[in-house]
Amino acid sequence: MHYSLITIWNISLQLYGYENVTNIVPPYNAFSAQGTPEGDLIYVNYARTEDFFKLEREMSINCTGKIVIARYGKIFRGNKVKNAMLAGAIGIILYSDPADYFAPGVQPYPKGWNLPGTAAQRGNVLNLNGAGDPLTPGYPAKEYTFRLDVEEGVGIPKIPVHPIGYNDAEILLRKVRMHVHNTNKITRIYNVIGTIRGSVEPDRYVILGGHRDSWVFGAIDPTSGTAVLQEIVQSFGKLMSKGWKPRRTIIFASWDAEEFGLLGSTEWAEENAKTLQERSIAYINSDSSIEGNYTLRVDCTPLLYQLVYQLTKEISSPDDGFENKSLYESWLEKDPSSENKNFPRINKLGSGSDFEAYFQRLGIASGRARYTKNRKTDKYSSYPVYHTIYETFELVENFYDPTFKKQLSVAQLRGALVYELADSKIIPFNIQDYAKALKNYATSIYNLSKKHDQQLRDHGVSFDSLFSAVKNFSEAASDFHRRLTQVDLNDPIAVRIMNDQLMLLERAFIDPLGLPGRQHIIFAPSSHNKYAGESFPGIYDAMFDIENKADPRSAWTEVKKHISVAAFTIQAAAGTLKEVL
Incomplete structure (x- = not known):
């Protein structure tokens, strides 16, 4: 029996309250290869390296010539596709398993914030060493830049990839035919850059950047971060209207095409790499400001630890039960560091957002902050409706942050980081x-x-x-x-x-x-x-x-x-x- 994924995503376009919206992007994985592979279906768990090792070494299951189905979670989706290719698979289907994206005791959207069975998670499946345009690796994608052919693009999958919801995953049988008609084309993207010139050290830059592109409505990713970026810009505008000027130059950046592999931020970093390496103090990321509503989460270079601690002590906690206490106090109580219980937990920077080129390639001190879930009890991946059509404003307003106070706290922290880094006589690094x-x-x-x-x-x-x-x-x-x-x-x-x-x-x-x-x-x-x-x-x-x-x-x-x-x-x-x- 065969199931065409064209039919599957048409079924999955049903959306409560949004039935009349006609321009919804159907579920797909950006940069998937085209094709119509057909073959036996093999379940590969999360498609991690160790999952394929288990299949091959312990279960004697060979994925060569097979279509594999993997659940989202644990690792980046592009790594899943790469691992499937290395195992010889001719196609891969990705789905969000209820075990990873469905919190017990919570209704699916719109009655709750859980993932409906029709929801399919979109996302790019590039697997570059780094990020950016796969046709101009390491260089800005300008008109004058040499481009590889699409077939030679770095990190572009050679097999078809497609996302589905868990309702559809349940009905797939042992044999499946995939129809993937993605087309890759070169198109223009637009970054929006604004600056406040420094009054004392104009040749030293503090950058606040976040992306504005989204998969469908994107109320959390990225709009909760885009709104924060806009509010911070407005706040600095009010300071300037009163005569204030920062010691150092502040650069505000609204990045395009982040969801396609951090393209806007990376290409701008590549184009301006020499200048940025000579002049940049720090890069503060302004992606999603919430991914949960339990406590603050910070990922940053160790240089910023003390500044983050100091600033969170000056911001009021938005958490219930912590009235008249600081953000630092609620953060410390809810998520202490495993190395030192006297401090809140701060994570290492990985990838997955626009700071990557600035931190990993240019060596610019970087950090990000947002509200998150309870990592000890909430074992589902990310937030359940991540990158689906159900990521709506109503989801945020009704379930995640009805008062918008948590997003306000994130805005205060991000804005304060930029202010201190731009205006302190001595750069506040430790x-x-x-x-x-x-x-x-x-x-x-x-x-x-x-x-x-x-x-x-x-x-x-x-x-x-x-x-x-x-x-x-x-x-x-x-x-x-x-x-x-x-x-x-x-x-x-x-x-x-x-x-x-x-x-x-x-x-x-x-x-x-x-x-x-x-x-x-x-x-x-x-x-x-x-x-x-x-x-x-x-x-x-x-x-x-x-x-x-x-x-x-x-x-x-x-x-x-x-x-x-x-x-x-x-x-x-x-x-x-x-x-x-």
Whole structure:
């Protein structure tokens, strides 16, 4: 029996209260290959590397020549497609499983905020090393730029991909025919850039950017973030009308085509890379301001930890039961750090939004903040109606943030970050937090390696150089902050020297010869899940599944190489903190 996915998405277009809307984009995965593959259907769980390993190594199931069906969640959808291609699949169907996208005890939309069975999650399935236009990797997609042919585009899938809802997933039988008629074409996109020129250091930039394109209505992603960006711009406009000017230049950016692979932000970063690397203090992301309504979530460079803590103590908590308390207090109580219960949890930056090119490739200190779910009890992926037609204004107004106070808190934090970074005489970065983070990350990757203890000894692999470099960096950070407390704030040259060292520290962790598209030695998206941030990604990737590598000696040599590169990079970063001769 065959099921045409053309029929499936027509059924799935039924939307409560929006029946008369005629221009809804039907469910599809951007950059899918065209085709009509037909074959046996194999369920591959989340289509992670380990899922295919289980099928092949433990169950003796070969996916070659088969169509696979995978549930969304755990990893970026583009990684799922890449893994399916590597396993020999001729097509992949993606669906949102109720186990991952349906919270117990909550009605489906419109009676509640849960995912209806007809909803299909859209999204791009590019799998680039980095982000941006797959036809101009590493370079801006301008009229003069050389372009690859679409068939040669970097990271574009070679097999058809299509999303469906869980109602449709239930009726698929063992044999399926896919009809995917996506067409890829070159089209113009538009970024909107606004600036406030700095009054003292106009050649130093603080960037606030967020995308405005969405899959269908996009009330949460990105509109909850777009609204915050607009409010912050308006607030700075009011300050300027009263005569205020920032010390440094502020750049506001509304990015286009984020949903197609961070295109607008990445192409602008590539076009202006040299200038941005020379002049940028920080990039603050303004994507979705809510993905839940339980507590604050922050992902950022360790340089921003102290500033985030300070600012959240000055913002009122919007949470019930925390009246007359700060955002910091509610955040700390609801989500303390696993490393130190005296501080709220802050996550590593991975990918999946517009900060990627600025942080991972250009080495610009970056951060993002939004409201999120309870990560301990709410085990569903993202928010249930993510990237579906049910992501409407009514969803936000009726269920997620009826008073809009949580989005206000996010706006206050994002705006305050921009204000402090742009107007403080000394850039409010704390390098000692970076030193503590490096120590934690080095310990973590070392502990991960200990399950291969015998192989470490057999192949002469040692982490001593890494721990030595971290120790030297910690000492340099302490000495830097000692000197920072003694700097003459009335001496513009002395202030500029210290600020330049602060600004350029993140750049010191960028290795031009590093992992393709992931040049940050300390933080990068995982090669197995682009959404997740990985510390010491080179070492981590080299050790992944190392026990099954065909040539163990060369595999462990690769581990030694990446330990050496990480140690050198940290040592070199420590050198940038020394007193200027």
